[in-house]
Amino acid sequence: MAQSKIASALRKYLKGSELRILPGGNPSRPAPAHIMNKFCKSLIGNSGKSSSAIHSLMYADLSNSNLPKVIDGAINADVVQDFSNTLHSIFNADRRSFPSMYSYLLLSKDLISSDPSDDNYGQALVELFTKEQIDSIQVSLIEILDESKSPDVISKFTSSLLKLTTISKDDTSVDDPVNDPINDSVEIANASAFGDVAYEIISHGLERMKVNRDDSTRVKNVQRLSTMLSGLVSLGLIYDAARIHESIKNAPRGEMEFLPHEILGIVCFTGVPPGAPRDVRIKLATASFSNAIERAHKGISHVFVSYSDPTSDVSELVTKRVGGEDARNLIQAFNDFDVLSNPEINFKKLFSESDLKRAVKALAGKVGFAGPIKGKSATRMFMETSFLETLVYFLGENNKPYSVFVDNCYTKLGLILGSTQFIDDAQVARLKSLVGRNNDVKKTIAYLDELLRKRLVETGLAQEFSDGHTVIRIV
C-alpha cells in the first residue's frame, strides 16, 4: 500500500498529464459532502463568514454571542442543545462537520465551505471542464443553490438562519480565512475525455433541476447532485487512465476517439446489493471492475514511465515536477524502490492496483455505487436504491422506455446495466475472456437487465404496463 505522503506527491508529479483525477494521500477520507462543497467552491467561491457563523452555533455553547440574535425567548442549555441538534439534522446529516472543519449539505451557496477533506477531488472534477462548460455549470449551480425562492420549510429555515447570522457575522467565533474569487484556484486546461462525459451528465441533470428550483424538490436535488458528483469522481479515477491504456493498446486506431464503453465497460450488479459472491452476475461484475482497475493502473503506469528517463538523475527528474517536501518524499521513494532501473515494474511499489481499487471503492461505496463495504468479498459496482435513483435522474428520460436509460448508462458512462443494442461482439468477447466459457455473458447481462427492470418498477422509478412495457418515471 502506497504511503500517504508518496501518493500525495505522486499525484502532483503526474499532474499536467491527461490524468486529472488521481487518489491523493487519504483516499478513504473524501465523502460526498466534501466533494460537493469543493466542487461548488471551485465554481462559485465560498461563503465567507455565513457558514462559519452557523458552524459556531452547531457546537452547543451557551456563551456563543450569536445565540440571542437567532433564538427568541429564554436561552438555556436545553434550548441551545435542541438548536444544535436541529442544525445537525438539517445541515450535517452526513456527520462531516467537526470543530476544526466542516462540509454541510449545500442548501444554499452561502453554506459552501473550504474543507480540504475532499482530497482535491472536487476541484479536480471542475478542472476537467473547458471554460465554456464551467460557465454553463456555474450559472445553473447558482440558481439551484438559491434557497430564497423555495417555499419549503427547510429552505425557509436556512434562509432565515443565513440572514440572522449575516447580520452578526462580525461576531463569529470561527473565522474562515479562505474566500477565493470565482475560479481563482481552478486551473482550466483543455477538456479531458472524461470531462466531456461528466459535463454532459451534470449539465443534463442541472437543467432538469432548474425546472424545480423554486419548489421543495430543490432540497432533494441538492442531495442528488451531491451523490452524482461522488459517483462521477469515482469513475473519473479510472476513466482517463483506462483511456490512455486503450489508446496505447489500440494504437492503429490513430486519433479516433474511444467511446466510454470501450474505455470502462464495467458490468454493474443491478439486483439488491451486495449480491451473493457465487452468483454468475456478481462474478461478471467483479471481473469487469477488476479489469477496468487493471487497465486504468496500466494507463497511470504508462504516463509515469513516459516521464522516467533511466539516464536522468532522480533528484533532477523529480524536482522538475514537484518541490519541497513532496520532492523529498518522492526522491526518497524513487531511490528506495530503485524505480528508474525498471519504472514499469517498480511503479507498482509506489502505487499498486490495490491502491487504486481501494480509492475507487472507498468513495463509490459512500454513495452506494460499489462494495461490499464490509467483508472480504471482491469489489463490484452495484446500485443501492439512492444511487439508482440519482442515476435515473441524471441519465434517464421521463416516460421513455427503461431501455433508453440502459443505453445511456452504456454509451455515456460505459456502465453495463442490461442488454443494449450497443453491446457489440467485441465487448461480449472481452467480458467472456474475463469470466471464462462457463459464464454465458449475453445471458448474464439479460438477467441483469430483468433484475434492473423489476427493481426500477419496485422503487417507483419506472412504471410497468400490462404487456411488460416499462417506462422511466422521474419524480
Added chain:
Amino acid sequence: MKEKLISEALSFLKGAKLSEAMSRELQNALYAPVLLENGEMLHVVLAEKLQEGRDVIVTGTAGGGKTMLVDQIVALLKNNNRTVLEIENSSEYTESNVVVIRDLTAIETQLCINFIDKKRRPPFLIAANEGALMSEDFGEFFFNSIKDLHSLQSGNIPKDEQSAIVVDMAAIDPVQHALPTFLSSELLHAAVNEFENNAGRSDSIRTHALSQLKDPKHAKIISSLIRESLGPGEITFSKLWDFISDIFIGGTEDSAVPTSPWFWRIFYGESKISTRISEVLKPDFLSLPNISLFLYKGDFQNLKFDKEQGAMWVSPGSFPQNEDSSDNKNQLMKWMKVQFVIIQLLTNVINQSVFVGSRVSRYSSLMGRSDSHIDLAYSFNKYFRNVLTQGAKYTGLELWVDLMVERRQDRSHGIVSLGRVPATGLQIVPSRVLANCGDADLLGSRVFFQAKSIDASTPNPSIEVSSALLRVLSSGKTLKKFNRSNDDVELSINNFFFSIANSAALERSDVLSVLHIRGNELPTEISWKIDNKFKREVVS
C-alpha cells in the same frame, strides 16, 4: 338451453380460456356486463358515446376482457343499424359509422396512422395494450390518452369531453364484477352436468355441491369472500377462468376424500387463485370446538341445521371416524369443517371473519371506512416516530425526510419535517376505470393514498397502498442501523412526501420540526417557529 352451446361451454372449461376461442353465442351467454357506479352497463354507455361521435380507447392486460367488451359494443352498434368497419391489415377503407381496431399491435402502424390522422373520419374504437399506445411509431397520437390512463391509475378522473374516452380494463376487478355471474351461470352448471354425464355419473358429489351456488345471493357471498382474500392487483379474466374451470370440473370423487366439490377446490384446487385464497384465509386453522365431534362421528342431528341448511349439506360418503388412515381422517375432517362453515356463510349464520386470516386483508377495510385515511396517516407517522402514544396522536400526515446523502451502516441522527398535511387534506381513493366519459364512473381495484393538491389542475400526489408498503409500515423503522430491505419503499415514501410538499396545503408551514435520534432511545421532537428569530415550540 341449446345442447350445442352447453357442449361448447364444457369445451371452453376444459381448454383455452381466451375469449378469442369462444363463439359469439358463447361469448354472449357468458358475458358478465361491467356495471358502472350508477348501475348502467359499461358496453351500453360506450356504444352510445361512439354513436355520439366520441373516440374510445380500451386498454388493459392480455386476457383482461378487452376483446369481450369490444365484441359487446360492436354487437350493440350493429343491432342499432350502425355500420362498423373493422380495420385489419388487408382492410380497404370504406365509409362507416364506427371504425374498430381490435388489437393495435396486430395491425401495421402506418395503416393505423393513416386512419387516425384523417381530418374527417368516423369515431374509432381501439383496443390496445398500454405499451402499444406508447410506441414511438405513433408519435404523439396517443399522448393524451396515455396521460389520462396514468391519471386513472393514480385515482384521478380526467374529464375532457374533447379527448378520447379511455377505459382501463386492467383496473376492473373481474372477481368483483364477473365472478358472481360465473358462479351462478346456468350454462356453466349445465356444462358440468354434461361433464358428469359423460363420465357416467348421474348424481355426483360435484353437482350436488354446485347446486349450492345456483342462487345468485350465494354466488355473491362467495365472491365477496374471495375478493377479500385477494386484495388489490391485476387478476385477469383468463386467470379467473382458470380458477372457474378448476372449481367446476377439477378434482375427483374416486378417493376417500372427494376433491371435486367447489367449496374444497376454492381452497385446495390447482389454480393460482385458490393457492392465494388458501394462503390468506388459512382454512386449516378453522376452529369449530362445539361441532367437531359431531362432524367426526357423522352425527348430523346435532349440527342443528335448519331445513335450507340441511338441503344444502353434501355427504362425502364416509365419516372421519370410519376411516382407517389418519391422513384420511384429517382430510375428511377438514373437508367437513370447510363445508360446514361455507353453509353457515351462505345462510348468513356467520360472517367471513371465522377465517383466521381474513383480518390480514386490510385493503377492503381501508376502503370501507370514512376515517381510514387517518389510520393510514397514523401508520406513516408511527413508522418515522417509531412509537406514538394515543394522547399524542396526530390525525394528519407528517412529512419526515432524511437529509443524509452518504450510505452508512448507521442512520443519521435526525430527520426533518417538510411540514404536515391535515386529515382533511388526505384521502384514500381507488383507481378509476373511465376517463373523459361525462358522469360515468367506475372504481378500479387498486388503492391510493393521496394528498389533495391546492391547484385542482395538478394531479394529487399519491402513493399506492401496496402489500409492500403495508409490510414496511407495519414492520417499523429501525432507529440506529439502516434496514436496507425497506430502502425501496422508503424511496417511494420520500418521493410521495416531496410531491406533497410541492402541491398540497400544509399546516403550520412556518414551523420546522426535527426528530432527533440519539442511540437506541426513542426520537425526540424539536420544533422551531420561524419568525424574526427562531422560537422553540414545546411539543406535548
